[in-house]
Amino acid sequence: MADLSQTAPTATGALGRGSDIKRQRRIRRAIWYALILAIVIWCAMVPVRDGNLSIYFAFMLGATMATGLNFVAGFTGYMPFGYVAFYGLGSYVTGIAVKLLGIPVYLAVPMGGCAGILLALAFAPTLRLSGIYFAIVSLSLAIILQRSIALMPEEITGGSLGMNIGVLTDRIQGYYAMLVVLVMALLTASWLAESRLGRSLKAIREDAEAADAMGVNVVRSRLYAWLVSAFFASLVGGVQAWFTGAFDTFTAFDVLVTAKAIIYAMAGGLGTVIGPVVGTVVLVWADELVWRAFPELNSFLLGLVIALLILFAPRGIIGTLIRRYPRLRNYFM
Amino acid sequence: MSSILLYNALIGGLVFGAIYALIGASLNVMMGVLRVVNFAHGEFVLIGSFLAYSVFSLTGLNPLAALPVVAIAMFFGGVAAYYLLIPRLRYSDDAETSSFLLMFGVSLMLVSSITWIYGADIRPVNFSFDPVNIALLTVEDAYGKGRDGKVLVPTARLVALVINLAIIAAMTWFIYRTLPGKALRGAIMNRDAIQVVGIDIDRLSANAFGLAAALAGVTGVILTLVIPSVDPNGGAPLTLFAFIVIVLGGLGHPIGALLAGMLFGMVEQFSNVLLPQSAAQMVGFVMLVAVVMFKPEGLFGRKVMR
Amino acid sequence: MSWTSDPILVVDGLVKRFGGNVAVNQATLEVGRGTIVGLIGINGAGKSTLMNCIAGMYRADEGRVEFDGQNLIGLTPHEIAAAGIGRTFQVPRTFERLTLIDNLMIPMLNRPESEDELIALAEAGLAEVNLHDLKMNNGEELSGGQQKLLELARVMMLEPKLILLDEPFAGVNPTLCTLITDKILQMKEAGISFLLVSHDLTSIYRLSDHIYVLNQGEVICEGGVDDIRDDPKVVEAYLGG
Numbered sequence: 001m002a003d004l005s006q007t008a009p010t011a012t013g014a015l016g017r018g019s020d021i022k023r024q025r026r027i028r029r030a031i032w033y034a035l036i037l038a039i040v041i042w043c044a045m046v047p048v049r050d051g052n053l054s055i056y057f058a059f060m061l062g063a064t065m066a067t068g069l070n071f072v073a074g075f076t077g078y079m080p081f082g083y084v085a086f087y088g089l090g091s092y093v094t095g096i097a098v099k100l101l102g103i104p105v106y107l108a109v110p111m112g113g114c115a116g117i118l119l120a121l122a123f124a125p126t127l128r129l130s131g132i133y134f135a136i137v138s139l140s141l142a143i144i145l146q147r148s149i150a151l152m153p154e155e156i157t158g159g160s161l162g163m164n165i166g167v168l169t170d171r172i173q174g175y176y177a178m179l180v181v182l183v184m185a186l187l188t189a190s191w192l193a194e195s196r197l198g199r200s201l202k203a204i205r206e207d208a209e210a211a212d213a214m215g216v217n218v219v220r221s222r223l224y225a226w227l228v229s230a231f232f233a234s235l236v237g238g239v240q241a242w243f244t245g246a247f248d249t250f251t252a253f254d255v256l257v258t259a260k261a262i263i264y265a266m267a268g269g270l271g272t273v274i275g276p277v278v279g280t281v282v283l284v285w286a287d288e289l290v291w292r293a294f295p296e297l298n299s300f301l302l303g304l305v306i307a308l309l310i311l312f313a314p315r316g317i318i319g320t321l322i323r324r325y326p327r328l329r330n331y332f333m
Numbered sequence: 334m335s336s337i338l339l340y341n342a343l344i345g346g347l348v349f350g351a352i353y354a355l356i357g358a359s360l361n362v363m364m365g366v367l368r369v370v371n372f373a374h375g376e377f378v379l380i381g382s383f384l385a386y387s388v389f390s391l392t393g394l395n396p397l398a399a400l401p402v403v404a405i406a407m408f409f410g411g412v413a414a415y416y417l418l419i420p421r422l423r424y425s426d427d428a429e430t431s432s433f434l435l436m437f438g439v440s441l442m443l444v445s446s447i448t449w450i451y452g453a454d455i456r457p458v459n460f461s462f463d464p465v466n467i468a469l470l471t472v473e474d475a476y477g478k479g480r481d482g483k484v485l486v487p488t489a490r491l492v493a494l495v496i497n498l499a500i501i502a503a504m505t506w507f508i509y510r511t512l513p514g515k516a517l518r519g520a521i522m523n524r525d526a527i528q529v530v531g532i533d534i535d536r537l538s539a540n541a542f543g544l545a546a547a548l549a550g551v552t553g554v555i556l557t558l559v560i561p562s563v564d565p566n567g568g569a570p571l572t573l574f575a576f577i578v579i580v581l582g583g584l585g586h587p588i589g590a591l592l593a594g595m596l597f598g599m600v601e602q603f604s605n606v607l608l609p610q611s612a613a614q615m616v617g618f619v620m621l622v623a624v625v626m627f628k629p630e631g632l633f634g635r636k637v638m639r
Numbered sequence: 640m641s642w643t644s645d646p647i648l649v650v651d652g653l654v655k656r657f658g659g660n661v662a663v664n665q666a667t668l669e670v671g672r673g674t675i676v677g678l679i680g681i682n683g684a685g686k687s688t689l690m691n692c693i694a695g696m697y698r699a700d701e702g703r704v705e706f707d708g709q710n711l712i713g714l715t716p717h718e719i720a721a722a723g724i725g726r727t728f729q730v731p732r733t734f735e736r737l738t739l740i741d742n743l744m745i746p747m748l749n750r751p752e753s754e755d756e757l758i759a760l761a762e763a764g765l766a767e768v769n770l771h772d773l774k775m776n777n778g779e780e781l782s783g784g785q786q787k788l789l790e791l792a793r794v795m796m797l798e799p800k801l802i803l804l805d806e807p808f809a810g811v812n813p814t815l816c817t818l819i820t821d822k823i824l825q826m827k828e829a830g831i832s833f834l835l836v837s838h839d840l841t842s843i844y845r846l847s848d849h850i851y852v853l854n855q856g857e858v859i860c861e862g863g864v865d866d867i868r869d870d871p872k873v874v875e876a877y878l879g880g
Contacts (some may be wrong), residue, residue: 021740022429043822079433127624129629131429131430132433132584133584133629136580137625137626140618141622150611151611196748199744199745200745201742202734205736206734207734208734209716210718211734213694213696213716213717213720214720214745214793214797215721255569259437259441271736297445298445299444300440300446303437303440303441303443306437307435307439310431311435326777326780
């Protein structure tokens with residue numbers, strides 16, 4: 001390749017380009033919005049056609065948590081192993097607001113979301129930790145929060161019996177609230193991926209120092225992602241309380257909630273918008289099949305799936321597909 | 334508050350501290366040599382406990398009889414697990430976090446397998462020493478004037494403590510005085526440099542993984558003397574304690590973990606006596622967060638390793 | 640004293656220690672506006688450390704760094720980038736799982752232009768280094784030499800006044816080397832200044848207007864290409880150790 005510089009077009013000559021990129025962006029968006037629409041129609045019909053509410057609720061919950069976790073794990077590279085802290089807090093704030101303060105549940109859930117943002121701000125100093133330190137501290141903070149709630153007076157948090165708000169809330173409403181939160185999360189994800197913030201985050205994930213040198217404000221971008229991520233987990237916690245009507249410190253802070261969010265997101269592909277949804281569909285469906293056939297093997301298989309994913313497809317279904325067929329990048333967000 | 338409770342906490346602190354020290358040290362060998370964050374470490378310990386339970390319930394022998402079997406089985410199991418799981422991790426984007434998640438998956442599989450084999454119930458290990466308790470000292474007027482109290486310690490716990498300390502001493506000797514031990518320390522300090530001086534890092538890593546697994550299993554056997562029951566779900570808290578210990582002692586430093594384990598045992602036992610239950614369960618994690626945020630090299634600094 | 644009447648970058652008495660080691664010791668140098676300044680020295684002489692101090696990745700322990708009259712000490716890397724200093728890395732640090740277009744978009748995220756205008760600029764930037772055909776590929780799919788080119792295109796997107804080039808020719812084949820040299824000269828024509836770190840003396844001698852020699856963290860001598868080429872101290876630093 002002799003003197004390549006002569007063949008290079010000038011900047012002015014290139015200004016008319018970009019139409020192919022725009023076209024690909026339109027295709028990607030169309031596929032994505034079609035997927036959201038399909039999910040909405042499908043899930044909205046479940047109560048009407050007497051489908052299995054619990055499974056579809058589990059799917060919507062999982063997809064929202066995986067998408068929320070993806071904001072911080074997929075877009076910035078942090079692995080918040082105590083992600084459940086925000087979820088648990090959302091449940092408790094919602095429960096307390098409904099039961100003790102008499103606030104309608106549809107206002108209580110957003111209150112829980114805001115509480116999640118406040119907690120995320122309080123935990124923000126941990127963002128300067130890296131890798132495994134961040135994961136361990138995040139997990140520890142979740143445990144500390146769980147024990148702190150257990151320490152609170154029984155009149156407020158219900159003590160070891162937990163809280164029961166089932167008489168005050170409607171299960172079907174809770175189901176649809178979950179759908180609303182899921183759609184919010186999915187739209188936020190696609191907006192974020194195409195926004196400048198989203199690009200900064202991906203650059204940070206790839207190489208924080210290089211991003212910094214290219215003018216990206218690393219600390220601020222990470223903080224935004226962290227807050228958005230926490231907000232959705234807390235909303236989900238609140239809606240979960242709305243749907244099931246009962247929770248205690250063990251179910252609200254179960255480490256499996258975090259684990260499933262991570263696994264669903266990883267199975268589909270961290271860092272892609274569509275990945276967490278795909279991962280959740282596949283794994284909730286597989287889980288359901290397996291659970292029906294071999295109930296006692298449930299957690300063994302969850303563990304096996306995790307191990308196999310990490311060893312053989314660490315980039316998940318979408319990530320692996322894109323790596324093998326790079327053209328698919330044009331079709332998936 | 335009776336001073337007897339405080340004496341009990343002190344002895345409990347030693348007994349549990351030695352256990353935590355050993356769990357932390359073995360976890361730190363994996364962490365230091367292999368950069369593997371073993372989230373299944375509590376379950377590795379649990380395997381030892383359940384094997385001891387099997388030996389005891391089948392033969393009626395002292396669970397300690399299982400020690401050599403467990404050590405050898407776990408060593409080879411560990412080496413096999415290493416070759417099966419760890420080398421592939423090098424291809425992932427973030428090997429440390431991947432190892433963390435991988436071993437979390439392994440821990441789910443292990444708990445589920447143990448439950449499948451032994452059932453979900455907590456099983457007692459009713460082996461009793463003769464005498465059951467040993468009175469270490471007498472406290473005058475412990476329960477009011479003229480009513481003296483005795484500080485009683487279960488013989489099993491004392492035996493566990495002695496064996497535990499012996500293993501710790503042996504391990505320290507191994508790491509500082511033998512050639513393989515020195516290679517291990519070298520690998521912890523600088524994994525790249527040690528390959529240059531002609532050490533097969535893969536074999537060393539596999540052996541280190543096996544050694545750590547064996548130590549974890551042995552700790553599990555000893556644990557059945559301290560807490561005479563086995564619980565398929567008992568692994569997760571042990572893993573968390575192990576993480577507290579290695580963070581306090583400095584990530585990757587087996588000797589730091591020994592000191593931190595004793596410290597954590599003491600803190601835990603005294604908080605159990607002095608604080609409400611939920612608060613006591615929190616103390617360790619608060620320490621962990623504080624150390625990571627303010628003194629990430631661990632409480633004892635880097636000198637401990639040298 | 641000063642070799643240039645119009646310095647864009649002034650480094651004065653810069654010290655950087657790591658524990659007990661002094662990596663950079665009282666380094667003083669200047670980059671004239673629109674010039675290429677070479678910084679040479681053997682491995683471990685402190686070139687990269689000095690570079691990182693200027694870019695804000697390390698915080699200098701002592702000394703002054705002034706860029707266009709603005710004090711840089713205490714600024715974060717992204718603030719320094721915003722001030723107009725771009726840099727490349729010794730080992731290319733591509734954003735591996737971003738497309739080449741997105742790689743070039745990153746330095747432009749703070750700009751007011753619309754998305755479409757930025758895309759057009761990024762495409763033009765890729766065309767400049769002959770990577771346009773790969774625009775939708777991921778960074779990880781490039782060869783080492785192509786990554787060097789990508790870094791050069793990426794740093795241009797910052798519209799910097801000064802570029803810190805860390806070993807731009809390391810591990811690059813001769814053809815590519817020529818291309819990179821041409822690009823650098825082109826940018827210099829456009830008024831951009833350079834601080835060029837390399838231990839490849841041939842290209843340094845060809846490009847530089849002025850050269851500083853670093854040894855054990857200290858600037859041991861400076862001068863034009865001809866002065867440096869024959870300076871016994873340089874020969875000693877490179878050969879005598």
